[in-house]
Amino acid sequence: MTTVGAEPGELAAERVACRRGDRPIFSELSCVVPAGGALVLTGANGSGKSSLLRLLATLLRPADGRLLWDGRPVTNDLGSYRSRLHYLGHLDGIKPALSVRETLEYGARVRGTELPQIDRALAAFALERLADWPCRWLSAGQRRRLALARLIAAPAPLWLLDEPTSALDSDGERRLLAAIAAQREGGGGVVVATHQPLPLDGAESLALEDFESAPDDPLTDF
Amino acid sequence: MRPYLGLFRRELLLAFRQGGEIGLALGFFVLAVVLFPLGVGPEAEMLRRIGPGIIWVAALLAAVLSLDRLFAADYADGGLDLLALSAMPLEGAAVAKCAAHWVTTGLPITLVSPFLGLLVDMDWYSISILIIGLLLGTPALSLLGGIAAALTLGARRPGVLTSLIVLPLYLPVLIFGAGAVEAGIAGGGARAHLLLLGALSLAALPLAPWATAAALRQALD
Numbered sequence: 001m002t003t004v005g006a007e008p009g010e011l012a013a014e015r016v017a018c019r020r021g022d023r024p025i026f027s028e029l030s031c032v033v034p035a036g037g038a039l040v041l042t043g044a045n046g047s048g049k050s051s052l053l054r055l056l057a058t059l060l061r062p063a064d065g066r067l068l069w070d071g072r073p074v075t076n077d078l079g080s081y082r083s084r085l086h087y088l089g090h091l092d093g094i095k096p097a098l099s100v101r102e103t104l105e106y107g108a109r110v111r112g113t114e115l116p117q118i119d120r121a122l123a124a125f126a127l128e129r130l131a132d133w134p135c136r137w138l139s140a141g142q143r144r145r146l147a148l149a150r151l152i153a154a155p156a157p158l159w160l161l162d163e164p165t166s167a168l169d170s171d172g173e174r175r176l177l178a179a180i181a182a183q184r185e186g187g188g189g190v191v192v193a194t195h196q197p198l199p200l201d202g203a204e205s206l207a208l209e210d211f212e213s214a215p216d217d218p219l220t221d222f
Numbered sequence: 223m224r225p226y227l228g229l230f231r232r233e234l235l236l237a238f239r240q241g242g243e244i245g246l247a248l249g250f251f252v253l254a255v256v257l258f259p260l261g262v263g264p265e266a267e268m269l270r271r272i273g274p275g276i277i278w279v280a281a282l283l284a285a286v287l288s289l290d291r292l293f294a295a296d297y298a299d300g301g302l303d304l305l306a307l308s309a310m311p312l313e314g315a316a317v318a319k320c321a322a323h324w325v326t327t328g329l330p331i332t333l334v335s336p337f338l339g340l341l342v343d344m345d346w347y348s349i350s351i352l353i354i355g356l357l358l359g360t361p362a363l364s365l366l367g368g369i370a371a372a373l374t375l376g377a378r379r380p381g382v383l384t385s386l387i388v389l390p391l392y393l394p395v396l397i398f399g400a401g402a403v404e405a406g407i408a409g410g411g412a413r414a415h416l417l418l419l420g421a422l423s424l425a426a427l428p429l430a431p432w433a434t435a436a437a438l439r440q441a442l443d
Contacts, residue, residue, distance in 0.1 A: 091300025097239040109228025112309030
């Protein structure tokens with residue numbers, strides 16, 4: 001059995017394919033995110049960036065190929081792999097009735113984090129003064145900051161971020177870049193899908209091509 | 223236990239802060255029972271005879287009414303992704319959510335039921351059987367309801383579909399719940415019915431979350 005990823009903390013996708021229904025999104029795709037490394041996914045709308053992120057997060061099953069963590073298939077111990085990753089999608093799962101602090105505490109609790117770093121997370125994204133606000137009062141940018149603050153509140157060695165800069169102002173982007181840099185310095189890996197260029201030092205880039213993903217008959221398909 | 227308690231606590235917080243949802247189910251339960259005497263007439267003998275059945279049917283429908291808050295919001299806002307990647311299996315998340323659903327629906331229904339029992343002229347012995355029956359049977363309503371709520375995620379009219387799926391599953395609970403009170407009134411003893419109600423909830427505890435989690439995984443894919 002060949003293993004692409006064999007270093008501790010290394011994520012590897014080995015010839016993975018993704019299909020939605022009968023339509024191929026991508027296939028024969030391989031990539032490696034070493035510990036401390038970063039991979040930036042680029043591509044047009046519908047090219048499969050979000051699908052690849054969900055696949056790496058094991059929220060989608062690959063139609064073919066496999067994922068390796070520390071050189072071992074993630075399916076060997078799915079729970080252990082999932083406990084090592086943070087996935088931030090387009091939807092943030094933030095509840096309007098909870099406060100900012102409660103949202104971070106909940107996020108850390110369900111991940112089983114014993115010592116959540118709530119105050120550090122609030123400070124990292126300048127949310128201290130909003131800590132007791134209900135989330136329904138937050139702007140779109142503040143919500144995005146809160147979703148990103150979850151990454152700090154419950155540390156994990158792998159971050160999978162889908163358009164993390166959406167709705168962020170320049171200060172928010174600067175704080176995100178600082179958080180990513182700290183994550184990588186600590187030996188963690190980051191995969192980012194983005195339309196906006198992100199200045200990440202030494203990051204690998206993977207451009208996903210449009211894989212003839214348009215449905216044959218959109219009307220009957222939807 | 224931390225993830226389970228974290229999810230359970232959050233569900234309670236959300237339910238109490240969005241108090242309308244608890245009030246809606248409870249209000250529906252009370253109104254449905256109150257309307258029956260107005261419809262069938264105030265004859266005490268008839269109300270005593272059909273009262274337990276009315277209360278149980280109203281409890282079932284109130285439980286159905288509240289099922290959409292189990293998973294729909296998490297499915298719509300991405301919270302389900304966080305649960306799928308949490309430190310607990312989806313089966314465990316389903317148990318925690320159903321437990322919170324019971325605390326915010328089944329338990330209030332049980333607590334209000336004695337007053338409604340008096341309204342339909344039930345005696346205290348019958349009411350005591352009704353309370354025990356609801357305590358034993360309503361956990362099954364939450365657990366079985368979780369399956370339907372998960373199966374209908376993403377459906378165009380989830381409310382109607384949920385009712386169609388879950389009401390047949392609720393039939394045994396209704397039969398043994400209403401039957402327990404009737405058996406108690408008839409002097410036959412309600413013990414067997416109550417034991418069966420408890421058995422239904424106990425059987426649903428390991429089986430229903432498994433089915434619910436399978437449906438949630440399907441919704442995530």
